[in-house]
Amino acid sequence: MKVFVSHSSADKLIAEAFIDLLRASLPLSAKDIRCTSVDGYKLPAGTNSDEQLRQEVFEAKAFIALLSPQSIRSMYVMFELGARWGAKRYFAPVMVSGLTPSAIKAPLSAIHAVTGTSEGDVHQLIETLSERLEIESEKPAAYGKALKAFVTASNPDVNIRDGNEESSYEPLVLSKLVHPGLMTPAHNNCVIRGRLFNKSKQKGVIDKLQAYDRNGAHLIVTWSNRIDQYGNPENPCELIGIVDSEDIFVRQNNGEEIEYCKLEVYHSLSDGPLIGVFDEYEDWIDQQSNSAGPKNRDSD
Known part of the structure; x- marks a missing residue:
């Protein structure tokens, strides 16, 4: 071998x-x-x-x-x-x-x-x-x-607008939103991560971000392009410049698990926000569907 x-x-x-x-x-x-x-x-x-x-x-x-x-x-x-x-x-x-x-x-x-x-x-x-x-x-x-x-x-799957379909005219696109994979669940589950890709020929700037739960209620979050090992954003809520691509991390300030989050990312390349959706329940349903049939040795 x-x-x-x-x-x-x-x-x-x-x-x-x-x-x-x-x-x-x-x-x-x-x-x-x-x-x-x-x-x-x-x-x-x-x-x-x-x-x-x-x-x-x-x-x-x-x-x-x-x-x-x-x-x-x-x-x-x-x-x-x-x-x-x-x-x-x-x-x-x-x-x-x-x-x-x-x-x-x-x-x-x-x-x-x-x-x-x-x-x-x-x-x-x-x-x-x-x-x-x-x-x-x-x-x-x-x-x-x-x-x-x-x-x-x-790369995580690209999500645009409705979280599922890619749109070629968007100057900025957002990858699928996931938990970042930190080893400690308490640190990992209150943070979601995505990657922003700049498809335009000019530098973009992220200057505002809004987050909402499943019922449309505003979530209090902190965001940055870097986190420490505990999931805390570094230099939170500063402007993020994007030439090619850049990570974005969003942490719920109360430390509670994020099970659903609709993000509105405001940037300099468009008048309206870029929208991404994190839905842990929907991802779980997809995983169950994908795992149907004989179980592989590494499917845990």
């Missing part, structure tokens, strides 16, 4: 895009890669899954961990990471689906994590894998399309 891809089954589409990138950039066959949620790369029928995975986690020449807010809560993913770290063998954490470095705790935080939404970071990862596996990678032009597809898949 040359490459083991650790991930949560909730991130199956991201894992598929990463496998496509590996196959496009490196001379690897299906039997060289293990990725338990992707067809063609799953465990063989009839194998003892726990024993097989334990062996492959240790023996794989390269171990890639796709870390998302879902995967860092997966018992299996954490077990695989711990086993690989304990073996003192090479592994590369790749942050996807909006995970931030503050969500990665010691001892894993000592390992440099790749940002899945950065083409430069992912390109460097391919070069590192080429060296580690002692195989020659393709020229960047040959896998550029697959690289862009993985970077796109690593």
